[in-house]
Amino acid sequence: MFLNKRKLASILIVSCISIFTIKGQESVLEGKTSLLGHKKMFLNGKTTYLPIYKKNVDNNHTETAKEAVKTAYDSNWSNTVFNTYWKEKLTYPFEISFKEGTFSSPVDHKMVVTSRYGWRRGRAHQGIDIDLKTGDNVKTLLGGKVRYARYHRGHGKTIIVRHDNGLETVYAHLSEYLVKENDIVKKGQVIGKGGVSGNARGSHLHLEVRYMGKSIHPEYFFDFDDETVIRSEKMAVPKVWGTPRLHKSTRRSKVIVYEAIEDIVQEEESTAKDNIYIVKRGDTLYGIASKYDVNVSEICKINSIRYNTVLNIGQELLLY
Numbered sequence: 001m002f003l004n005k006r007k008l009a010s011i012l013i014v015s016c017i018s019i020f021t022i023k024g025q026e027s028v029l030e031g032k033t034s035l036l037g038h039k040k041m042f043l044n045g046k047t048t049y050l051p052i053y054k055k056n057v058d059n060n061h062t063e064t065a066k067e068a069v070k071t072a073y074d075s076n077w078s079n080t081v082f083n084t085y086w087k088e089k090l091t092y093p094f095e096i097s098f099k100e101g102t103f104s105s106p107v108d109h110k111m112v113v114t115s116r117y118g119w120r121r122g123r124a125h126q127g128i129d130i131d132l133k134t135g136d137n138v139k140t141l142l143g144g145k146v147r148y149a150r151y152h153r154g155h156g157k158t159i160i161v162r163h164d165n166g167l168e169t170v171y172a173h174l175s176e177y178l179v180k181e182n183d184i185v186k187k188g189q190v191i192g193k194g195g196v197s198g199n200a201r202g203s204h205l206h207l208e209v210r211y212m213g214k215s216i217h218p219e220y221f222f223d224f225d226d227e228t229v230i231r232s233e234k235m236a237v238p239k240v241w242g243t244p245r246l247h248k249s250t251r252r253s254k255v256i257v258y259e260a261i262e263d264i265v266q267e268e269e270s271t272a273k274d275n276i277y278i279v280k281r282g283d284t285l286y287g288i289a290s291k292y293d294v295n296v297s298e299i300c301k302i303n304s305i306r307y308n309t310v311l312n313i314g315q316e317l318l319l320y
Contacts, residue, residue, distance in 0.1 A: 072166045073145050079181040082152050082160070085213030092239035093261045096165055096211065098230050103141040103222055104188035106171065106205060107132050111224050114204060117217040118247030122297045125249045126215035127170065127208035128224070132194040134175055134203045139188050141169050141222065146183045146191070155206065156198020159191050167221075170208035173200040217241045220255060231257045238264040245302055246275065248294070279315040292319050 076084035105111055107130060115129040132138070140161050147168065148160035155172035159179065162168045175195025185191060196203045209218040220241040223229045236258040240246050247253045258264040277288060285307065289296045300307060302318045311317075 072164050073147075073162060075166075077147060077162075079148060080150075082148060082155075082158075083210075083213040084147075088212060090212045090214040090242070092242065093236050093258075093264050094211070095234065095236050095261060096167065097234045098142075098165060099233075100142075100187075101230055101233065103228050103230055104139055105228050106130060106139050106141060106207060107194075108137050108139075110226070113224055116247065116249045116252065117215075117219065117244060118249040118253070119245050119295075119298050120249035122295075122301055124244035126244055127172075127206050128218050130205040130207055130224075132203060132205050134193075134195045136194040137190045138171050138174060138192045138194050138205055140171075140185050140191050141187070142167075143187045143189075144169075144185060146179050146181050146185060149177050149179060149181050151197070154199045156200060157192070157195065158198075161185060161191070166211060168210045170206075170210060172206040172208070173198050173204060211237070211242075214242050215244070217247060217253065219253065220257070231255065232259055234259050236261045236264055245298075275319050277317045277319050279311045279313055279317060281313055283311055285309075285311065288317065288319075294319055 076088075078084045109132075112131040113128050114131050115125060117128055118125055138159075142161075142163045144161040144163040146159060147162045148158065150158065152158045152172070155170070157172075157174040157177065159171045159174065159177065160168050161171075171192060173195055174192040174197060176193035177191075178193070179185060179189075179191045194203055194205055200206070207218060209216050209221060216237060218224075220237065221231060221235065223231055238258065277292070279288075285296050285299060289299055296307065299305075299317060299319065300309075
């Protein structure tokens with residue numbers, strides 16, 4: 001029995017649709033899909049079950065987008081806590097990189113460092129002091145996001161800017177805020193005015209550089225001369241540059257930049273040996289301090305001894 005033209009055309013159309021549907025479902029299956037079920041169809045007097053798929057969202061694409069959004073600004077972020085990493089320990093050495101070769105001077109005039117990172121009057125000075133007058137502009141070294149803009153004990157009116165490589169720069173003793181928390185700032189943008197708020201002896205900018213809450217010697221990263229050069233695009237930071245007692249606030253530390261962690265191991269061992277003095281017959285704390293241009297109070301503090309402690313021959317003293 002022959003089919004009339006209308007029925008034949010219908011069968012051909014249905015067959016084509018089914019073929020394209022199956023092929024389409026197969027091509028979808030090649031991607032990331034999930035099977036929803038089957039659809040029952042009758043073709044040429046036979047029962048056929050076509051699989052029904054739902055194309056999933058590309059998980060890889062989604063994860064990539066999430067990773068793109070996840071930046072240094074998402075980790076340990078707080079507008080009310082000065083050091084958000086206080087529960088975490090920084091492991092030395094660590095590596096850090098910069099996207100540019102220069103930074104902006106934090107002041108409009110020539111930078112004059114009046115006090116450096118290091119041991120000062122029996123305490124650790126965890127930043128550098130730059131001379132300015134009350135009301136002078138204070139600018140951010142690099143672009144970033146304002147994490148903290150409020151009064152902090154000792155620092156006075158303080159602004160903390162976090163940068164995309166994880167570093168934070170701290171601007172303290174300000175007289176005025178010109179930005180607010182969570183603002184995006186550009187390199188060289190004026191963020192506040194200099195002052196004497198907090199524990200400040202005269203107007204100056206107290207500038208700190210921190211990584212995961214730990215203060216790092218600012219002059220290891222930045223050359224505070226007229227050219228405002230970042231010392232290297234990629235740097236490895238040894239523990240000596242995050243330990244104020246190993247530096248003196250009254251003199252410039254000799255900067256040796258390491259571009260890789262492998263380069264610093266031998267130098268750290270050598271530096272540690274140079275900082276140890278072995279007591280000889282006739283030595284006194286005053287004599288040792290004078291010889292190595294340190295204060296007696298510093299030696300006592302570092303070694304947990306008193307002014308009147310009796311020194312023993314062969315005893316090791318840490319000088320810085």
